[in-house]
Amino acid sequence: MTPISTLEELPAVSPKRRVLRISKTVARVFDYCRANAWPLFVAAWFPCFLTTLCLAVLALILFADPGQAPTWLLSRGFDPTTWLSAIVAAPFSAMVFAFVLDRMANAPEHGRVVVRRGIESVKRFAIPGLRFELGQRILLAALLLAAIQLLCGFAVAGEHRLLVAGLLATRDLPLSPEDVAPWTSAMGVFNVFAGGFVLVWTYLFVGDFLWTGSFDPIGCWRALDGNHLRFVAIMFIVLAIVAILKYGLVLAGGLILIPADGASPSFLNLMLMHFGLAWPFDVLHLVLSAATVGTILGAFRPPGIASIRPAAAP
Structure with missing residues (x-):
């Protein structure tokens, strides 16, 4: 396993402050992931597979039959x-972050599958190529992510309700697509940037907790300080690169799977396209995000014992 290199060689503004170089840091992240592609994939593929499987089953249960799902479970x-x-x-996203950061900190691994029900109660199963862990640090990180x-x-859903209420109050009924489309587009662009801003800081704070x-x-x-x-x-x-690759593949897959005669695709085809084609890029998204967080934390935060103790616990 190639150890992660920090940004110590980057020029400093003062003895106490280092400056991130955006292009060099992005290149360092991709170079680290390229050099350690297989170990990182082994660490991440199973939790991401469980995420895809659980979300697909959830969608199948709730949405295979229109109108079946209770309204109190739904939110756009x-x-x-x-x-x-x-x-x-x-929980599965937290696992990926923990596993990637463990590897970047060169934490020992005693067993691939680890199930914890307490500090002293530990079960391990050595299954090559498969990693699963359920313990206190994973559950706490998952709680923050969730x-x-x-x-x-819920903020996005509430924002949509406010938009509809505002349009209903200022427009004559019925609302036309021309009335709604500009506002919906503007709200979507705002949510992408606002949601992305919240997401990246959440990833950093979760990674810092695990680190x-x-x-x-x-x-x-x-x-x-000075690098926010x-x-x-x-x-x-990093996220934009993953998104471009992901939605490019989904679009290409949609052109292949959707019938050329214009008939509506089956629910199963939609499930396959939405979850199956997106799975590799969900792996890439979490691995690159965790590697980026680990690279930056490796430069600015000393690693603690949290990423070493759980893997080495007796």
Whole structure:
């Protein structure tokens, strides 16, 4: 495993401050992932597979029969359009972050599958090529991820309701597509940037918790003194590259899977296109995000024992 190199060689503004170079940091992240592609894939593929599988089953249960799902489970701010999706995906996303950061910190691994029900109660199964862990650090990180995703999802849903209410109050009924489309487009662009901003800082704070062993967002913020905007720009570049690749593949897959005669695709085809084609890029999204966070934390935050102790616990 190639050890992660920090940004210590970057020029400093003062003895106490280092400056992130955006292009060099992005290149360093991709170079690290290229050099360690197989170990990182082994660390991430199974949690991402479980995410895809659970979300697909959730969508199949709730949306295979239109009108079957209880309305209190539905919310348009999530994908699939139920707030349960944020809760289902959070533990597996936390696992990927923990596993990638463990590798970047060169933490020992004693067993691939680790199930923890407490500090002293540990079960391990050595299954090559498969990694799963359920413990205190994973659950705490998942709780933070789920809370932020629920907050953002409900905010998007509430924003949509306010938009509809405002249009109904200022327009004559019925509303035409021309009345709604400009506002919906503007709201979508705003949500992409606002949601992305919240997401990248959530990733950093979750990564810092897994990296140092303590939840200290203020200390993490201060450690990046003078680099806050650079960090956001780096994360946006990484996520934008993944998004372009992902939606390009989904579009190409849609052109292949959707019948040429214009007939509506089956629900199963839509599920295959939405979840199956997106899975490799969900792996890439989480691995690159975690690697970016680990690269920056490696330069500005000393690694704690949190990423080493869980893997080495007796």
